[in-house]
Amino acid sequence: MTSCIYFCDNKGKTILSRRYRDDIPPSAIEKFPSLLLEAEHESSIIPPCLTHNGIQYLFIQHNDIYILTMSSSLSVNVAQVFSFLYKLVDVLAEYVKAVEEESIRDNFVIIYELLDEMMDYGVPQITETKMLKQYITQKSFKLIKSAKKSKNVVRPPSELTKSVSWRPEGIVYKKNEAFLDVVESINMLISANGQVLRSEILGKVKVKSHLSGMPDLKLGLNDKGIFTSGDSGSKAEANPSKKANIELEDLKFHQCVRLSKFENEKIITFIPPDGDFELMNYRLSLPIKPLIWCDTKIQVHSQSRIEIHCRAKAQIKKKSTANNVEILIPVPEDADSPKFRYSHGSLKYVPEKSAILWRIKSFNGGKEYSFAAQLGLPSMTDADVPRVKRPIQVKFQIPYFTTSGIQVRYLKVHEPKLQYQSYPWVRYITESGDDYTIRTA
C-alpha cells in the first residue's frame, strides 16, 4: 500500500526513514518541506494530504514531528494509512514515552526493528504492543540459536490453543483483576440564546486487564433501551413524531470482541489483550440539557471598556458534583486592566488566550454562581479590524455519573484451565468533550 515511512522534523526534514517499495524516487522526500511551506501559504493549517508530481504525501502531525508516508498510486487506502500512523505513534509511545524528534533519534535502531515488524512491503502487520514485545526487546541481545525453534516444538499447534493474534500465551498474575472505566464525554454546541444546536454523548469503556492465561470475558450492561438495539428501525416506526432527532446508537468494538456473536445474541464476549485497551465506544445523540450552563452578557462600550456578567449553573443532580470546572470567556485582544467581582472559584485574565478563565474546583449540583468583570479597552482602535467572534468553552468532570445512564451489570471472567477467582472494578465519569462550546452573541 504505502511505499515508505518517514519521520520528519517540524520543518519537514528527514529524521528517519524506512522504505518498503521502490516505486518512489528517494529524492521525493526533498520536495516535502517546500510543499509544506506552499500549503501553509495558502491557508494557515495544512491538509493532511498533498500531491506533487504524481506522488501522494500523506502525513499526520504529532508533537514536533511529521510522520509521513508516500504512495505513487491513487488507490492507496488512506483510511488504513492514517489509522496505521496513529497506531504507530501509540506503539512508539510505549517504547520511548514521548514520541518526538529527540527520542526518535535516540532510539532509531529499535524504531527500525519496530517498523520492520509492523509493516511488510508497505502493508500493516502486527500492531499489538504486547505481541510486538515478544519479538523486540529494548536492549539488543545476544542471539541464542534455535531457542525459538525448540519452543515452537514444545508448543501444541496453535489451532488447539485457539490462540488469538492480540494475546500471547502464558501470562500469569498473582492477583487477577480487571478494571473498567466508563467515560462519557459530552459535546455540545449551544447558541447564545441558550438553544442547544447539537449535543452528543461519546462514551467509551476502557479496560485494564490483569488476568492470567486465556480468559474469556462476558460483559453485561443494563439494557436500558440502548443495548437492546438493533431494532432501532422499529423504534423509529413506533413513534414517528421523533424523527427529527433519531438516536443513532452505534457501538464500536475492539478487535477482540466477537462481532457476529454480538450481532446475533447481543452478548459482548471477548478474550482481552493484556494491559490497557479500549473495549468499546458508543455514541448517542440524545437531546440533553446542558450540564453546565452559563449565561453570559457581554456589553462592549467601544473605546472605553467591556463589561461581562456571567451566571453559571450546574444542571445536574443535587448529589453529584462537577469537579475542575473551567469556563473560558473570550474578550477582545487589546483589553487590559481587568476588575473582577465574584463569589466562588478563582477568576483570572489570561492575556495569551485573550480570555477570562473562571475556575471552580467543585461545583455542586443545582448551585448557581456568578461573576461580574470589567476590562478596559484602548481608546484608539484600528477601525478595520473585523469583529472577532469566539465561543465560550467549558470544561468539567463529573465522577460517579453517566449521562446516558449506562451501567455495568456484571463482568464474568472464565478461564477454562486456571479457574481462578477474579475481581472486576468499575468506575464511571462524565466529562466535557473537545467541543463543549457556547456561542457568544
Next chain:
Amino acid sequence: MSDQRIFSRYKASEIRAELHQGNLKKHRASAAKRKNALKKIVANLTMGFRSEMALLFPDVLKFWQIDDNLEVKRICHHYLVAMASTKAEHFQNALPLVLSDFNAGSEQLQILALRTLAAVPVEVYVEECRKLVLTIINKSSESEKLKKAALYAALKLIQYENTQAASLLGVLHKVLRNYKEKPTIRANALYVLHEVQETTNALQMLSLDFDTCMDMLELLPKLNEWDSARVLDSLTVSYVPQTHSDAHFFIEKTVPQLQHTNTSVILNAFKFVIYLTNYVEFLTESLVKQLSGSMVSLLNKPPELEFLVLRNIILLLLGRDKPLLKVDISYFFVEFNDPIYIKDTKLEILYLLAKEDNLLQILQEFKEYATDIDIQMSRKAIRAVGNLTVKLEQSADECVNLLLELLDFEAEYIVQEIVSVFKNVLRRYPEKHKLCLKKLVRFTDWVQEPESRGSMIWIITQYHHHLPNYLELFRSFSDNFLDEVLEVQFSILGSAVRLFTRNPTPTTEKLCVEILKSATEKVDNPDLRDRAFVYWRLLSAAQQSQNSSLGMDTVREIIDGALPPIAMNTQLDPQIVEELELNIGTIASIYLKPVNQVFRLNKPKCLTASPALNANRDSFEVVFKGSQSTSSSLTGDSSQFNNRRQSSSPVKKMDDYDIPAETVNTLKDKRKNSSPNMHLSRKPSMLARKLSLRKPFA
C-alpha cells in the same frame, strides 16, 4: 550514546577506521564500538549520503560474519537493502551470507533473510528467493510469521517480472483454498492475489465464488484488524454476486464489521456493502440507518481521519439521487477548534445537504461562518449562500435577504464576495433586482477585486434603466480603464458597447468610442485589441449601410443576446461515481477524481456484470422491513431522466461538486471532470446502460 555523534556526516574512511579499530581488540567494549560505527552508517544512509557509504560494502560484509548479534545482523541487512539500487558486484559475495542467515535456524533471521532476498532485484537473489518461497509456502509446518513473509516476498517477485509468475500464482491460489491453512495465511494470500491483479497486468481476473467469499468472511473473527480490513478490501469487485439473495446474504454478514474500532476496517466494510448494494433490488431502512450511524461516529476520530470520512460522505451524497446516507445536518456544524480543512469540507457538506425544509437552520449557520474570524472561511460561506440561492428556487428570497443583511457588516472582504455572488443570482432570477439593486450600488466604491469589479460592472449595465445615475457609476470604472487588469478591461469594453446598443444617445456613444479608442490604440494585449476592433467594425457596418442585411437589431442581437440560464449541477457522472464508490477510503475519494485520470497506471475499477446487477443504480428502493412499495422507484427514475435531459440541453451548468464555495465562474476546466468521456472499450453492460438512458431524447 549521544545522537549528535551518530547523526552527523562521516567519511567512509572514518567509519572504516572505527570499524577496524574495534576489530583489533576482541572484547566487549570493541563490539559496542563496532556497533556504533555500523549505526553511523545507517544514520548516514538516512541522511542521503548513499554513494559515500557504498564504499563500505566490503567492510560490512566482513563484520557480518564476525558478529552474531541480531542487532548487527539487522543493520547489515538494512544496508544491503539500501544498496539494492546500486547493483554492485558485491552482491554476489553477500548472497552466501544471506543464505547462511536463512539456514541459521532462528525464525527472526529467516524472515530477515527472506525479506532481504526479495528486496534486491539481482537475478540470483530473485531466483534463490523464488525457490525458498515455494518451499516455505508448501510446507505446512512452517511458522505463521515466516509464511506471511514468504507471501509478501512472492508479491514482490511477481511485481518484478511476471514471466515466471504463473507458478507462484498457482501456489497462492492453492493456499487460498486450503481449508487446513491458518486463517491469517489464507487472508494474506487473498490480499496478495488482489494486489497482483491491481498492480500488474495479470491475464486472469481474480474472481471468487460464493463459497470462497463465504469462507473468507467466516475467517474475519480470527484475524487481526489489519488483516480483516484487507480481506474486506480484496473481496470488493473480486466477488460478484450472481443473485439478489446472495448479495443480501453478504450484506448481512458484513454489517457487524461496521462496529469495529479500526477506521480502516469500517471503511472497507462500508465499501464492500456499498459495492453489494449494486446487486440488490431493495435495501432495508435499518441498514441505511446502520450505515449512516457508523459513518457519523467516525467523525470523532483524529482530524486526518475525520477529513477522509467527510470527503467520503460527500461522495455518497453526490453519487445518487437518493443518497444511501441519512444524516442529521447538525453533525456538520463547524466547531471552533476544527482545522481549516475540516471546516471547509463541513461547509461543503452543509451546502449539499441543504433542502427547502432545513434551509433556515443552514442559513443561520452560514451566517455565523460568514462573520467568522477566518477570512477564507467567511468568503466560502458567502459563496455557498450564493450558490444555494441559485440552487433552491423556492427559497431564493431568504438567501437574498441573508446576503443583503451581511452587506450591512461593511467588512471589505464580505462586500467583495457578495457582489461577486450577486451576478449569478441575478442571472438566475433577473426579476429579483428590485430587492437588492439599490443596496448593491451603494457599494460601487468598495469593490476592489477583479471578480467583484467585473460583477458590479455587469450589474450596472444590465439594470441601467433602473439606475438614474448609471453613467456616473459606470464612469467610476471606465475612467481608469487603462489601469485595470485584463479581466476587468474586457468587462468594461463589453459593457460600454452594450450600453450604447441598448441606449444609443450621444453620451453613450461618446463613452463607447472613448473606450474603443483606448482599447485599440493604447492597450498592448492582442485579444483585447482584436475584440475592440470587432465591436467597432460591427457598429460602423451597422450604421453605414442602413439597407444591408446587418441592421442595428442584428448587431444588438450579436452583442447583447439573451444569456443562457444557469443551473447548479451537483451530480457527478454516474460512471465516475461508480468507480469512486469502489474506491471508498482511498485518495481518489478525497480528491473525488477517478483514479486513472490522475494516475494512468492504475486500472479503473468497474462493476462486473452479473444477472443480479442493477441496470440503474437508483432503481432499488429503501423499504421498511416487510413493506414494499413501487412508487418511489418510479419517481427516482424520472428524475434521473430529467437530469439527463438537462445535461444535453444548452442550459449552462455549474459543476460545483468539487469546491462549491469557490470559483463558480470558471466553468470550462471544471466541466472536463464530469464530462462523460466516451471510450468504446467499455463493458457491454455499461454501454447498454448509457444507451438506454440516452435513447428517449436522441
